Amino acid sequence: MAAVHPALAPWVRSIxxxxxxxxxxxxxxxxxSTDLTFVLPLDEPLAVSWDGDPGSRTVGWSSVSGLHTTAAAIHHGGHQRGLQLSLTTAGARALWGVPAGAMAGQLLGLADVDPRLADLPERLAHEDSWEARLAVLEHALLDAVRRRPPPQPRPEVGRAMALLTRGVPVAAAADDVGYSRRRLTTLVHDEVGVSPKTYQRLARFSGAHARMRAAALAGELSVARVAADSGYADQAHLAREWTDFAGCSPTEWVRREFPIVQATGGQEATA
Incomplete structure (x- = not known):
């Protein structure tokens, strides 16, 4: 995990x-998740598609994806090396000059979102240390932000999205910011590309994924505990959501991503 420059912090969640x-x-x-993903592979082009849709496959030295409700299938030859960034939805406006909604469900390359950065993969390839690569990346991102006007999403939409992330019901979030539920739905969809309810589901799933990953890396995993800590009604509820978003059950995901880890704490629930 690399440090994010303070000037990029509102737009770049992690590097x-x-x-x-x-x-x-x-x-x-x-x-x-509720973040956009930006990947810059180093040794070989990144081959990625939406799970279950081989026709969506793209291969390139950069990958930019908006919010999506289907898992991405990232093909590899046994080794992966590069830089991966998580961007806030506001980061789409700051870096690419468009709302995140314009990129939802798409697999794009740098040439699609900012031709001026199309040579960034080549510049990174010329460096021989992570420190130098990160410096090149930081400079490129700062330059991209500085040559665009400050992003101007509606502040009430940002507040509503923060409330949704905390689990506030859609109707209550709409009331809080003074919009009808229908109006808020339109504005949130325009900004991020999904409905408020879907955004809320993604936020809860993102929390569950982070907890599941942390538990797996620690070598102790209870799907039931992750479900409870993430705000799901029960383990079966988490299993249904996980299957919808990840394309497999929680324990199958653990087996595939962390083959030496065994899930504990109750029988796996299926949809």
Missing amino acids: VAYDVAFAGPGVHIGMP
Whole structure:
């Protein structure tokens, strides 16, 4: 995990330099969330598609995806190395000059969102250390932000999205910001590309995914505990949502992503 420059903090949630070796070629699951994903592979082009839709497959030296409700299938040859960024929805306006809603459900490259950054993968490839690559990336992002006017999403939409993330019902969030539920639905969809209810589901799922991942990395995983801590009614509820968003059950996801970890704490519930 690399530090994010303070000037980029409202737009870039995290920057991860990754170097991962697998047992062999396979497919990594790119999970849906309330963030946009920006990946810059180093050793080989990134081959990614929406799970279950091979016709959506793209191959390139950069990948930018908006919010999505289907897992991404990231194909690899046994080794992956590069930089991965999580962007806030406001980051789409700051970096690319468009609301995140304009990118929802799409797999794009840098040339699609900002031709001026199309040579960034080549610039990164010329550097021989993570420190140098991160410096090149930071400079490029700061330049992209500075040459665009400050993003201007409606503040009440931002407040409503924050309330939704905390689990406030859609109708209550609409009342809080002074909109009808229908009006709020239109504004949120225009801003991020999904309805308020779907955004809320993604936010809860993102929390569950983070907890599941942390527990798996710690070597102790209880799906039932993750469900309870994430605000799901029960383990069966989490299992249904996980299958909808990830394309597999929670324990199957753990088996695929962390093959040496065993889930504990009750029988797995299925949809």
